[in-house]
Amino acid sequence: MGAKVVHFEVLGKDGKKLQQFYGSMFDWNVDANNPMQYGLVNPGDAGLGGGIGGTQDGGPQVTFYVEVPDLAAALTKAESLGGKKISEPMEVPGGPTLAHFADPDGNVIGLMQAGSM
16 A cells, blocks of 8 residues: 555745635635644545645745655655655654655655654
């Protein structure tokens, strides 16, 4: 069985505006009541949860996260297939352990350590 997508993220210059847009567009409950004002999306039975927020550099980006058993091994595999490591594994305070790589065309994909959420 293949690895599953477990989270999505939409980031841009104005996180609050994006949270309002996507919340209204899809009737999503977006909860940004946290110190980072990162809008957590919990669609319930409607699908995959995610997050909406602002970026440090202001550039828009959409990322999906795939659950893997070993972040380091997944990053090594991505590089062996022509991808590029973007970030080393890192623990999000109170959250999962993540890493990122770029595919051969430069699309950034997130990895989430299985069992870290």
